[in-house]
Amino acid sequence: MIRLGVPVIGLVLILDQISKLIAYDALWNPLRRVELLSFLDLVPVENSGISFGLFQGDDKTGVWLITGVALAVSAGLGIWLIRVDRRWPTLALSLIIGGALGNVIDRLRLGWVIDFIDFHVNTWHWPAFNIADTVIVIGVAMLLIDGLFETEKKPK
Numbered sequence: 746m747i748r749l750g751v752p753v754i755g756l757v758l759i760l761d762q763i764s765k766l767i768a769y770d771a772l773w774n775p776l777r778r779v780e781l782l783s784f785l786d787l788v789p790v791e792n793s794g795i796s797f798g799l800f801q802g803d804d805k806t807g808v809w810l811i812t813g814v815a816l817a818v819s820a821g822l823g824i825w826l827i828r829v830d831r832r833w834p835t836l837a838l839s840l841i842i843g844g845a846l847g848n849v850i851d852r853l854r855l856g857w858v859i860d861f862i863d864f865h866v867n868t869w870h871w872p873a874f875n876i877a878d879t880v881i882v883i884g885v886a887m888l889l890i891d892g893l894f895e896t897e898k899k900p901k
Contacts, residue, residue, distance in 0.1 A: 746835035750826045753836060757843025761876040762850065768861035768875075778863075790860040790873040805856070812852045819845045834891050840884030847877035 772779065772789040779787040793808060819842050826838040851858040860873040 746829055746832065747827055749832065750835050750839040750842075753839035754843040754846070757840060757877070757880050758847050758850070761844065761847035761880075764876045765847075765851065765859040765861070769859055772861060784864060784866055786863040786865070787861050788863040788873055790863075791855075792858040792860045792873070793856070808852055808856055812849055815845045815849050815852075819849075831891075831895075833887060833895075837884040837887035837891065840880040840887070844877035844879070844881035844884065848875075 768787060768789075772787055776789050778789075781787060794811070822838050822842050822845075826835060826842065829835050829838065848858045858875065858877075860875050860878070862875060862879075863873050864871040
């Protein structure tokens with residue numbers, strides 16, 4: 746199923762990086778917030794942590810540590826991807842790998858990740874996120890669903 750996985754990873758990377766370039770151009774110069782809906786804004790956030798703003802900090806060691814962990818996890822998931830023989834987990838793993846690599850590209854290029862999607866209800870705000878974060882969460886959810894509902898093939 747690697748023939749499905751590689752194009753999905755590539756598509757995720759392209760969509761993620763294009764969305765971040767557009768967001769950076771639109772929101773960072775000058776810094777501004779764009780209201781899309783009553784519960785959804787586009788905002789400029791320089792995230793030195795991981796998904797959804799967790800583990801924020803200015804320490805370069807942390808950036809390199811997060812990058813190394815993301816690359817190691819992506820490599821492990823890549824090995825799993827090579828071995829998997831079903832579409833659903835192939836798609837799930839590809840989404841996770843593509844999202845992780847999209848954020849790694851930002852960390853290597855900028856030292857931080859471009860986050861720009863702000864979901865909120867009244868004064869409560871979910872931490873800003875991006876397309877890469879979104880597809881990682883979707884991929885993890887797909888793996889969980891697959892684990893819950895996939896029936897193991899029993900030898901005859």
